[in-house]
Amino acid sequence: MKVQEARADYIWGTTGQRDWPIMTIEEIADVNPRVDKAAILDDLPVSFVPMPAVGAADGSIRVEETRRAGEVKKGFTAFLEGDVLFAKITPCMENGKMAIVPKLVNDYGFGSTEFHVLRPKPGMDAKYIYYYVSSQAFRGEAERYMTGAVGQKRVSTTYLKQATIPVAPLDQQKRIVAEIEKQFSRLDEAVANLKRVKANLKRYKAAVLKAAVEGRLVETEAEIARREGRSYETGAQLLQRILETRRSQWQGKGKYKEPAPPDSTDLPELPEGWVWASTEQVCGSVRDGTHDTPAYVDSGVPLITSKNLTEHGIDFENVKLISEQDHTEISRRSGVEYGDVLFAMIGTVGNPCVIKTDNRFSIKNVGLFKRNPECLNSTYLRHWLESSLLNKWLEPRLKGTTQKFASLGLLREIPVPYAPLTDQQRIVAEIDRRVSLIRGTAAQVDTNLHRAERMRQALLSSLFTGKWTTRIREQYA
Numbered sequence: 001m002k003v004q005e006a007r008a009d010y011i012w013g014t015t016g017q018r019d020w021p022i023m024t025i026e027e028i029a030d031v032n033p034r035v036d037k038a039a040i041l042d043d044l045p046v047s048f049v050p051m052p053a054v055g056a057a058d059g060s061i062r063v064e065e066t067r068r069a070g071e072v073k074k075g076f077t078a079f080l081e082g083d084v085l086f087a088k089i090t091p092c093m094e095n096g097k098m099a100i101v102p103k104l105v106n107d108y109g110f111g112s113t114e115f116h117v118l119r120p121k122p123g124m125d126a127k128y129i130y131y132y133v134s135s136q137a138f139r140g141e142a143e144r145y146m147t148g149a150v151g152q153k154r155v156s157t158t159y160l161k162q163a164t165i166p167v168a169p170l171d172q173q174k175r176i177v178a179e180i181e182k183q184f185s186r187l188d189e190a191v192a193n194l195k196r197v198k199a200n201l202k203r204y205k206a207a208v209l210k211a212a213v214e215g216r217l218v219e220t221e222a223e224i225a226r227r228e229g230r231s232y233e234t235g236a237q238l239l240q241r242i243l244e245t246r247r248s249q250w251q252g253k254g255k256y257k258e259p260a261p262p263d264s265t266d267l268p269e270l271p272e273g274w275v276w277a278s279t280e281q282v283c284g285s286v287r288d289g290t291h292d293t294p295a296y297v298d299s300g301v302p303l304i305t306s307k308n309l310t311e312h313g314i315d316f317e318n319v320k321l322i323s324e325q326d327h328t329e330i331s332r333r334s335g336v337e338y339g340d341v342l343f344a345m346i347g348t349v350g351n352p353c354v355i356k357t358d359n360r361f362s363i364k365n366v367g368l369f370k371r372n373p374e375c376l377n378s379t380y381l382r383h384w385l386e387s388s389l390l391n392k393w394l395e396p397r398l399k400g401t402t403q404k405f406a407s408l409g410l411l412r413e414i415p416v417p418y419a420p421l422t423d424q425q426r427i428v429a430e431i432d433r434r435v436s437l438i439r440g441t442a443a444q445v446d447t448n449l450h451r452a453e454r455m456r457q458a459l460l461s462s463l464f465t466g467k468w469t470t471r472i473r474e475q476y477a
Contacts, residue, residue, distance in 0.1 A: 020166040020167055020168045021166075021167055022164045022165070022166055022167070023164065023165060023167045024161060024162055024163065024164055024165075025118065025133075025160055025161055025162070025163050025164070025165060026161035026162070027121075028120065028121055028123075028124045028129070028165060028167055029084070029118040029119055029120050029121055029124060029129060030118070030119040030121065031116065031117070031118060031157060031160055031161050032077075032116060032117050032157060033117065033119045035078035035079075035080070035108070037069075037073045037078065040069045040073065040108055041069060042068065042069055042070030042073070043068055043069070043070065044068070044069045044106055044108070045066045045067070045068065045069075045105055045106060046066065046067065046068075046069045046072065046104070046105055046106055046108040046109060046110060047063040047064075047065070047066060047104040047105045047108065047109040047110070048065045048066060048067045048072060048076075048109070048110055048111060049061065049062070049063055049065070049079075049085070049101075049109055049110070049111035049112070049115075050065070050111060050112055051087065051092060051097065051111075051112040051114055051115075053065065053111075054085060054087065054097045054098070054099050055097070055099070056092075056095040056096050056097055057095060057096030057097075057134070058096075059098070059099050059100065059130065059134065060099065061085070061099035061100070061101065061102065063101070063102060063103075063104055063105070063109065066105050067110070069108065069110075072110040073110070075113070076110040076111060076112070076113060077110065077111050077112060077113050077115045077117060078108070078109070078110050078117075079101050079109045079110075079111065079115070079117045080101065080104070080107065080108070080109065080119070081101050081102065081103055081104055081107065081109075082100065082101060082119070082120065082126050083100070083101045083117050083118065083119050083126075084098065084099070084100055084101075084117070084118040084119075084120070084126055084129050084130050084133065085097075085098060085099050085100075085101060085111070085115045085116075085117060085118075086098050086115065086116040086117075086118060086133055086155075086160070087112075087114060087115060087116075088114055088115065088116050088154045088155040088156075088160075089114040089152070089153070089154050090143075090146060090151070090152070090153040090154070092114065093139060093142060093143070093146070093154075093155055094139060094143055096134050096136075096139060098130060098133060098134040099130070100126050100127060100130050114154070116155065116157065116160055118133070118160075123170050124167075124170070124173070125170060125173040125174055125177060127177045127181075128168070128173040128174075128176065128177055129165070131177065131180060131460060132165050132166075132460075133165075135460040136460070137460070138163070141163075142155045142159065142160075142163065145159045180460070187455060198446075205435060206387070206388050208431060208434050208435070209383055209384075209386065209387040209388070209431070210387060210388055210389060212383060212387075212427045212430070212431055213383070213384050213387050213389055213390075213417045214268065214270075214271070214389075214417075215270065215271030215274060215417075215419070215423075217427055217430055217431070218423070218426045218427055218430050219426075220271050220272065220273060220274075220419070220423055221273055221419075221420040221422050221423045222234075222271065222272040222273035223272075232273070232420060232422075233420060234273040234274075234275070234420060235273055235274045235275040235277075235418040235419050235420055235423075236275040236418075238375055238418075238420060238421065239275060239277050239281060239282065239375075239418055242281070242282065242372075242374075242375050243258070243259070243281065259278060259280040259281045259412075260278060260280065260281075260412075260413070261276070261277065261278055261281065262276050262277065262278040262413060262414070262415035262416075263413075263415075264276040264415060266393075267393070267415055268389070270417055271419075273419070273420060273423070274417055274418060274419045274420075274423070275418050276415050276416070276417065276418065277415070277416050277418040278412065278413055278414065278415060278416065279369055279381075279411065279412060279413075279414045279416055280412040280413070282372060282375060282376045282381075282416055282418055283369045283370055283371075283372055283376065283381075284370030284371055284372040285370045286367070286368070286369055286370070286408070286411050286412045287333065287334045287367075287368045287370070287408070288334060288345060288363075288365075288366065288367050288368060288408045288411070289304075289330060289333075289334045289362065289363030289364045289365065289366045289367075289368065290330045290333070290334075290362070290363070290364050291364070291365060292364075293364070294322040294323070294326040294330070294362075294364075295322070295323065295326070296320045296321060296322060297321050297322060297323050298321065299321060300321035300322050300323050300324065300327070301321060301322055301323075301324060301326075301327040301360055301361060301362060302316060302319040302320075302321060302322075302359075302360075302361040302362070303319060303320050303321065303322045303361070303362050303363070303364055304316075304319060304342070304361050304362070304363050304364070304366060305320075305363075305364045305365055305366065306344035306345060306346050306347050306348070306349075306351075306364075306365045306366055307344075307347065309342055309343075309344045309351040309352075309353050309366065310351055310353075311351060311386075313353050313356075314342065314353050314355070314357075316359075316361075319361075322362060326362070327360065327361075327362045330362040330363070330364075331362060334362075334363055334368050336355055336361065336362075336363060336368060337355065337370070337371065338355055338356065338357065338358055338371075339354065339355060339356075339371035339373065339378050340354075340355045340368055340369060340370055340371050340378070341353070341354055341355070341368075341369040341371070341378050341381050341382055341385070342354075342355065342363065342366050342367065342368060342369075343366065343367035343368075343369065343385060343406075343411065344365070344366060344367075345365050345366060345367050345405055345406045345407075345408075345411070346365045346400075346403060346404070346405040346406075347403060347404070347405075349394070349398060349404055349405065349406050350385065350386060350391065350394075351386075352381075352382045352385035352386050353382070354378045354379055354382050365405075367406065367408070367411045369381060369411075375421060376416075376421075376424070377421065377424040377425060377428055379428045379432075380419075380424040380425075380427060380428050381416065383427070383428070383431055384416055384417065385414070390414070390415075393414075393415065394406070394410075394414070397410055398410075
């Protein structure tokens with residue numbers, strides 16, 4: 001719709017009477033207004049708001065960071081208390097990084113150049129504007145008109161100025177804001193309760209995994225053998241047999257290199273019949289994928305990166321494709337097979353996943369623990385790799401400052417509470433039984449969280465299409 005047409009258009013309320021006029025954003029707010037920076041002393045402390053200080057879709061904003069005005073007057077966006085900040089760059093805009101500026105240090109604020117600033121004109125309530133521009137409907141429409149290269153798309157100033165908004169009288173704006181905040185408060189309370197349930201489920205799962213790797217979850221083979229008056233092969237004996245077989249069957253180049261045992265100095269005592277072993281000792285091998293970025297193609301083989309490993313498994317939906325030639329080259333070093341275990345080496349280190357597909361794919365920045373079914377249950381290894389005990393061991397050994405990463409050498413040193421194979425199988429069965437119950441409850445919680453967000457957006461939609469007009473008019477008459 002053209003701006004000229006929008007200015008003359010109206011929304012029909014539920015009473016059948018013509019109600020709120022449709023106006024452009026630039027008619028109801030100054031878009032990116034100028035601030036007299038020359039009047040601000042260079043040594044004056046002012047609030048500074050980088051993009052991460054604005055919450056996604058919750059209206060939160062942190063203004064406690066301060067800088068000298070002289071450091072930020074050039075190259076940053078200026079704003080005042082009561083302005084509405086609108087993130088213009090992808091994905092911040094789509095994620096709803098918008099907020100109303102609260103009280104600032106010495107009344108001035110500066111922040112990311114990726115903010116548009118909306119300063120309400122007389123007769124406009126800042127919260128009314130904020131709720132409108134932060135709504136999913138407005139963001140979805142703005143996304144369609146973003147310009148720029150992929151990954152750097154932005155909502156232009158021209159588009160934002162010409163975007164339209166239904167404008168209620170000021171007193172009704174305030175009543176609408178009060179009503180919507182009352183409804184949102186109820187939703188927020190429900191969401192907080194759901195998140196507490198989800199956190200409790202996560203703690204319960206962590207407790208189950210901890211009990212499992214400490215040998216407290218199921219009756220151990222040592223306890224069963226003692227009760228039945230028989231012998232059994234301990235974890236140490238099984239490990240020795242594996243290493244002897246591997247040594248005797250070595251046909252590689254050069255002298256056989258004995259895999260190093262783990263440093264168990266700070267590790268807890270294990271149940272009878274268990275022993276600490278390194279992943280290099282008990283896995284078929286420990287490798288990693290490519291660390292280079294192959295050329296992406298429109299049709300080819302999926303490239304799984306650390307970002308594609310999630311707590312729910314391997315994400316094959318959001319992947320890049322590489323050529324057959326690059327896949328073949330990567331597979332020479334790290335060919336993946338059904339039953340192998342993958343481990344994110346960079347960013348969110350961990351998220352171990354067992355491969356349960358025969359489909360071909362390559363890996364990048366991902367650790368690969370090759371399966372060894374005769375002596376190690378892959379799912380048992382995955383459970384150990386996601387346990388709090390392993391995370392506690394791993395965290396201080398990670399490298400990197402801005403982004404943590406695990407080296408291949410570190411992956412090979414990871415200690416494993418090595419139990420007899422029958423113990424591993426019983427533990428996996430019991431964890432799967434308990435975790436399946438957790439997953440069912442967690443899935444219901446997630447469904448309700450999504451429903452709460454849909455309700456929030458439905459409230460905003462009904463608000464700005466005039467469907468609440470009669471209700472609010474009657475309530476405050």
